Amino acid sequence: MQSKISLDNILFLDIETVPEKSSFDQLDDITKELWAHKSQYQRKDEITPEEFYERAGIWAEFGKIICISVGYFTFQGDTRNFRITTFHGEENKLLQDFKNLLDEHFNHAKHVLCAHNGKEFDFPYIARRMIIHGIALPEKLDLFGKKPWEIPHLDTMELWKFGDYKHYTSLKLMAHVLGIPSPKEDIDGSMVRGVYYQQNDLKRIITYCELDVLTTAQVYLRLRNQAILKDNEVKKVAN
Template sequence: MLTRINPEHVLFLDIETVPQYPDYNDLDETAKQLYEQKTRYQRKEDFTPEEFYDRAGIWAEFGKIVCISVGYFKMKGDIRNFRVTSFHGEEATLLKEFKTLLQTHFNKPQHVLCAHNGKEFDFPYIARRMIIHGISLPFKLNLFGKKPWEVPHLDTLELWKFGDYKTFTSLKLMAHVLGIPSPKDDIDGSDVRDVYYEENDMDRIIIYCEKDTITVAQIFLKLRNEPLLAEDEVLSV
């Protein structure tokens, strides 16, 4: 089934998120109480809500998106290119820019979105943050009334499960076992909060996010038993 999809019809993406505020004490009292309730089972007795706040970025209610990186294939005869670009900056603005991309270039029935663990994280997170900012959902993110086979989303984690719902495989692990080259990164997901708030280094976050987007595309190719992207086939636009 995967081989029937035209790679040019797929928009690959990855998002990076951080807590909405630099510090737990920036929350108002209601938000603090709600965060305590939301994280009760994840924290257990090991952390106070304040100690656990550096992880708030994983929840759309307490986090925000600081980068959306996207990539797409362009084929011309035997020439194959993968173009990658990123939206970053103020959250409402980057969400509107991403929505414009979906509406102008990936709005046809054959177009699909693809991310690793996208169905559990990236896609609903983007949709929730759009709603919070009063941005109407683009067709590709509005799932109301759609049957499962009508949802225009691919998830490389789901594809790798082959019906097994008992396990989670990280993007890094999946790339490793599939023999996909992964350059050493100076940060990982757990570092993004500090890089954003403490170091104010958005460029490092963009590079990290774009590398993950490229890796998702490489996994897509591997699952189709096709040659991986060479370095000179990836273009930053």
């Protein structure tokens, strides 16, 4: 079934998120109380809300998106390229720029979005943050009234489950077992908050995010039993 989807109709993406504030003490009293209640089931009583706040970026209600990296295939005769670009800066602007991309270039029925664990994280997170900022949802993220088979989303982790809903597999593990060369990442997801707030190094995070987009595309190619991308087929596009 996957082979029926043309590669150049897929937009691959990944997001990086951090807590909306750099520290717990910057929150107002109401938000502190709401955070304590929201995080209670995970942190239990052994960890205070303040100590647990470093993980707030996981929740769209308490976090924010600092970059969205996207990748897409282009074909010219027998030449295949994969182009990658990143939206970054103020969250409101990067979300609007991403929406413009979807509205102008990925707005037809044939177009789909693809991310690893995207149905549980990336897609709903982006939609929630757009609503918070008062941005009208693009069609590809507005799922109201759509039947499951009408939702234009692909999820490489879901495809790997083959119906086993309790099975979680990281992108890194999937890439490894499928024989995809490991990208040279110098950070992982747990380090993003520190790199952003303490080191002020967004460029480093963008590189990490773009590598995940590339790896997601490589995994998807392997799931279709197609040749993975070579280095000379990958192009970075300035945004």
